[in-house]
Amino acid sequence: MSLVLVGMNHRSAPLALREHYAAADPREALTKLVGDEIAEAVLVSTCNRVDVVVWAPRVDVARLRLRSFFERDLAREGVPDCGVALEDALYEFEGAEAARHVFRVASSVDSMVLGEPQILGQVKDAWRLAVECGACGSILSRLHERAFACGKRVRNETGIAERPVSVARVAADLAGEIFESLEGKTALLIGAGEMIELALEAMRGAGLARIRIANRTPARAAALAERFDASAHGLGDLPGLLAEADVVLTSLGGDRPLLGRPELEAALQARRRRPMFVIDIGVPRNVDPAANELEGVYLYDLDDLGDLAEANAAERRREKIRAEAIVLEEQQRFDGWLSALSAVPTIRDLRERAEAVRAREVERVLGRLELSPDARDGVEQLTRQIVNKILHAPIARLRDQEDRAQGLAILETARDLFDLDGREPGRDEEGASADPSDDLED
Amino acid sequence: MNLDLHALTAAVYLLAAILATLGASLRNSRVARAAVATLAAGALVHAGAFLAFHEFQFPPPSTGLPGAVSLMAWFGTIFYLAVALRLRLRGLAVVVAPAAFLGVFFAAIARGTGPETPAEAGALWGAVHVVLASAGLALGGVAGAAGLLFVLHHRGLKQKRRKRSSLPLPPLEALDRVNSLAVALGFLLISLGVVTGVLWVQETRGELWPGSPHANAMLVAWAIYGALVISRSLSATGALQAARSAVIGFAFLALAVAGVEVLG
Numbered sequence: 265m266s267l268v269l270v271g272m273n274h275r276s277a278p279l280a281l282r283e284h285y286a287a288a289d290p291r292e293a294l295t296k297l298v299g300d301e302i303a304e305a306v307l308v309s310t311c312n313r314v315d316v317v318v319w320a321p322r323v324d325v326a327r328l329r330l331r332s333f334f335e336r337d338l339a340r341e342g343v344p345d346c347g348v349a350l351e352d353a354l355y356e357f358e359g360a361e362a363a364r365h366v367f368r369v370a371s372s373v374d375s376m377v378l379g380e381p382q383i384l385g386q387v388k389d390a391w392r393l394a395v396e397c398g399a400c401g402s403i404l405s406r407l408h409e410r411a412f413a414c415g416k417r418v419r420n421e422t423g424i425a426e427r428p429v430s431v432a433r434v435a436a437d438l439a440g441e442i443f444e445s446l447e448g449k450t451a452l453l454i455g456a457g458e459m460i461e462l463a464l465e466a467m468r469g470a471g472l473a474r475i476r477i478a479n480r481t482p483a484r485a486a487a488l489a490e491r492f493d494a495s496a497h498g499l500g501d502l503p504g505l506l507a508e509a510d511v512v513l514t515s516l517g518g519d520r521p522l523l524g525r526p527e528l529e530a531a532l533q534a535r536r537r538r539p540m541f542v543i544d545i546g547v548p549r550n551v552d553p554a555a556n557e558l559e560g561v562y563l564y565d566l567d568d569l570g571d572l573a574e575a576n577a578a579e580r581r582r583e584k585i586r587a588e589a590i591v592l593e594e595q596q597r598f599d600g601w602l603s604a605l606s607a608v609p610t611i612r613d614l615r616e617r618a619e620a621v622r623a624r625e626v627e628r629v630l631g632r633l634e635l636s637p638d639a640r641d642g643v644e645q646l647t648r649q650i651v652n653k654i655l656h657a658p659i660a661r662l663r664d665q666e667d668r669a670q671g672l673a674i675l676e677t678a679r680d681l682f683d684l685d686g687r688e689p690g691r692d693e694e695g696a697s698a699d700p701s702d703d704l705e706d
Numbered sequence: 707m708n709l710d711l712h713a714l715t716a717a718v719y720l721l722a723a724i725l726a727t728l729g730a731s732l733r734n735s736r737v738a739r740a741a742v743a744t745l746a747a748g749a750l751v752h753a754g755a756f757l758a759f760h761e762f763q764f765p766p767p768s769t770g771l772p773g774a775v776s777l778m779a780w781f782g783t784i785f786y787l788a789v790a791l792r793l794r795l796r797g798l799a800v801v802v803a804p805a806a807f808l809g810v811f812f813a814a815i816a817r818g819t820g821p822e823t824p825a826e827a828g829a830l831w832g833a834v835h836v837v838l839a840s841a842g843l844a845l846g847g848v849a850g851a852a853g854l855l856f857v858l859h860h861r862g863l864k865q866k867r868r869k870r871s872s873l874p875l876p877p878l879e880a881l882d883r884v885n886s887l888a889v890a891l892g893f894l895l896i897s898l899g900v901v902t903g904v905l906w907v908q909e910t911r912g913e914l915w916p917g918s919p920h921a922n923a924m925l926v927a928w929a930i931y932g933a934l935v936i937s938r939s940l941s942a943t944g945a946l947q948a949a950r951s952a953v954i955g956f957a958f959l960a961l962a963v964a965g966v967e968v969l970g
Contacts, residue, residue, distance in 0.1 A: 426733060441863060444794055444879040537944035539878060556864065559944045568866045575867070 265303070265606070266323050267407070269362035270330035270354055271315030274376045277353035280346035285314050285338045290390070293337050294399040301329045304401040306408065308369065308390040310383070312376050314338065317366055319403040323358055330356075363407060363602075364595045370411035371418040372425070373587050378580045379425035384415040407598060414594035421590060424583040427576035431569045432466050434576070435543050439511060442541050442562055447471035452509035453494075454502070455516040456484040459545055463513050464492045476505050480516070503527065507534035512542045514550035524552040532560050543569070607662045610675050613684040614659065618651050711755035712776065712814040718748035719779075719807035726799040733874055738796045742787070745803050749783045752810065756780070772816040774840045779809030781844035785888065793880040801851040831906035839899030839924065843959060845892030846931065849885050850956030853949035856881040860946055882945040885952050886938060893931040900928055920963070927959045 272282060287293050287309040297305045297316070304319040316333065320326035334350060357365045368374040370387045391408040394400035400408075419425050428434050439446060451472050453460050456479040467475065475494035479485035482498040489496035497505060499522075506512065506527065516522055523542075528551075532540065542563045544551040549565050556563040626647050630640055662678060678684070722744035729738030756777075786802045789795060859875040875881075903924070907916045915921065934951050937943045943951070 423733060438863070440877060441859070441875075442878050444877050444883070532944075536941040539945065559946045562863050564866065572866070 265319060265321055265403075266326075266359050267317060267357075267362040267403075268320055268323055268326040268330065269315060269317040269357040269365050270327065270334070271308075271313060271365075272353045272355065273313040273315070273374065276355055278346045278348055279311075280344045281348055281350070281353050282312070282314060284340055284342075284344035285334055285350070286311075286340075287314065287338055288340065290393055291397045293333070294394055294397055296337050297329075297333055298399045301325050304394075304404040305399045306391055306394040306404050308387055310386050313369070313374075315365070315369065317362055317404065317407070319401070327356060327358075360595060360599050363598050364591060366407060366411045367414045367591045367595050367598075368588075370408075370415040371587055371591055372415070373418070373584060373591060377429055378577070378584060379419075379429075381419075381425060384412065384419075387415075388412060403602070406601065410594055410598045410601075414591060417590050417594070418587045422583045422586040424580050424587050426583075427579055429573050429577045429580065431545075431566070431573055432462070434569050434572045435564065436466065436470075438562070438564060438572075439541055442539055443510065445471065446511070448473045449510040450474040450476065450508045451511040451513065452476045452478065452505050454478050454499075454512070454514040454522065454550065455546070456481070456488050457515055459515040460513070461488065463515075464488070464494070468492065472511075474508070476509070478502060478505055503530065506531035506540075510538070510540060512540060513545070514543070515545045516550050517546070518550065519548065521548075521552040522546075522550040523555065525555045525558065528555045528558055528561050532558060545569075606675055610678055610684065611659050611662055614655065614662075614678065614682055617682060617684060618655055622647050622651050711751060711758055712810060715748055715752040715755055716807055716810040716814050718744060718751055719783075719803060719810055722748055722799065723803035723807050726803045730797060730800050730874060735796070738799070741799050741803060742790060742796055745783060745799060745806070746787055748803075748806065749780060749787060752776075752780045752783070772813040774836050774843075775809045775816075776813035777837060777840035778844040778847065779806040779813070781841040782806060782809075782847050785845055785848050785891075789884050789887065793876070793883060795876045795880050795884060797874055797876040798852060798855060798881070798884070801855065802848065805847060805851065831902055831909055835899055835902040835906050838895050838902055842892045842895030842897075842899050843963065845888040845895060846927075846952075846956045846959050849888035849892060849952040852881045852884040852888065853952035853956075856885065856945065856949035857953065860949070878945065882949070885945075885949055889931060889934050889938070889948070889952055889955075893928070893935045896924070896928050896931060900924060923959075923963055927955070927963070930955045930958060 272285065274282070277285075287307055290307050290309055294305055294307055297307075297318070301322070302318045302320050306317050308315045308317075314334075316330055318326055318330065320329075331351070331354065334354065339350075365374070366387075370384055372378065372380050372383045375383050387408065391400060391405070395405065428437050443449060446467075447470075449472055451467055451474070453463060453475065456477060460477070464475070464477075475489075475492060476497060477485040477489045477492075477494050478497040478499055478501060479488075480499055482496055485496035485498075488494070502523075506523075507530075509531075512523075514522065528540070528542070532538075537560050539560045539562065542551055542555065542561060544563065544565045547566065551563055551565075553563065553565070555561050626643060630643065635643070658678065662674065722741050725737055725741035725744055729735070729741050783802060783806045786795070786798060790798070855875050856878060859878055859881065862875075863878070903921065904914065907913055907921075930951075934948065934955060938948055
């Protein structure tokens, strides 16, 4: 039995291919997948990846089955027009590498945006779904539980998710460095384009008391304001609006800056020098950069926000090294558990087989001899002790497997030597001699 | 026993200072929270030390510099903990905890070596004066610390770049609120301290104003904080100017008061 993972992500496959194989109904897909060839399966299907990890008796069979799973069960109708074939886009991992991949995904080390928080929840959802539809058993559950713990450790022990890397989040973080909270604050949005709409979406839950929208065309501002429970204004109202605004976001077309130092100076005086956070995402810029020299004005343009986002992304990349070390540690821990677990059935089979041989041979010999009950007990006890002593060293060796690869090799050898996967114990020895030397002579 | 409690207080404050520094440099909120909790524990032990002190002598001979510095550390810590309950100010512990430790550490080692002013006629006014003035100075210290962090944070935000090593600082708005509150309360307490000081001197020496360097320095400090409070209430100064003034004001206070006390 081994772990096998087949999948595609944002690096191996273009979006067109990923959306073609994104699971439309993961529950149904998993139900189809699990059977004789696949014992357990978990399917993670997000916008950036489609990963299927399985616990299967035979690696080669599982690989083939998973490839056909993508082709037959996950593929949507039509042919993706992206110039990349499915077989080139799929990656495969087996055993420890498969476990490591799951851990990396859950820790967002493998994400498009390093350290993004959504992926852990998405993997959790995928695992829950697999459990609900009976596709996930003890092995993959354990794997995912460890992966979640790994993800949590990476978030807590490294700075991989600490600093924002999107322009919107950087702006929100900056607001948090200036203001105690956005609750009760007033935001002024200048413009009514797509960027302003996106900003409105982002600000909705921030607890702002008032949102004002000012635009050259008041009708457009009014349409937007109606949707977002804001008030609409023309640009002529700006002096009064600026005096009330704690956060100003501008994204307006035009050749000349809309707001200069004097306008903001006047606004500061009118608002008793309370600070203003001005975000200028207009191109060309809507606010004169000299306004940043005013004591209470914190002015950031698109480049400033982009530079901060990039600096934060670089910081996250540095933290990735520490995250990878945690992933490796957790993967080795899981491997140790899996290895020990695999030894248990082998040890049990070995004991059962030895006991079956002992019991049969003792019965055969005692049948020919006329012994008192005490003597019979003595023979039983003696043979049990001999078997236990012979098995003691091999069983101890099977239990103490620190190295996963070597441990699996030992287990395989033990099963082969003692024929634990072959004929039923007892039956094959029917005609065999009780004396091992007879076998040697043959 | 009391000396032991002071030593224990210093140890707890030191632990809080280490945790606050660790929490800030590792950007670990759990460690930062633990630092604030440890600081609160330190303030409790510190209060125990004062109670034990008070049990042995009344009025307490706290008119010496060690006792006053210890009181300042305690008031400053209590004020910080009170405002930290309402504002996002965990980051300020990086300054408050080491300052509290240094204050108590100084008090613990200096108390045994320097002479204590014995209880005398008018000692009650003296004790009240020291308590009020120390509390006022402590609040001036917190305002100075908040002002210092405000100036640093403001500069970072204006320069629009972050250093990898930069510590997470409290929001400017929170620092400004602490600054304003501490300056206003501090001014009130220093005013009361000046009044009780006058009463004390009158009772013990029969003079209206002693004219000592200590009294004169305190009067100048009172005037500085008064000017700060008035200009802030009239919105004549912005947050940055107020922060700078609080830093300069406390630096002057510390130099004047401690310098006068130490140098005689």
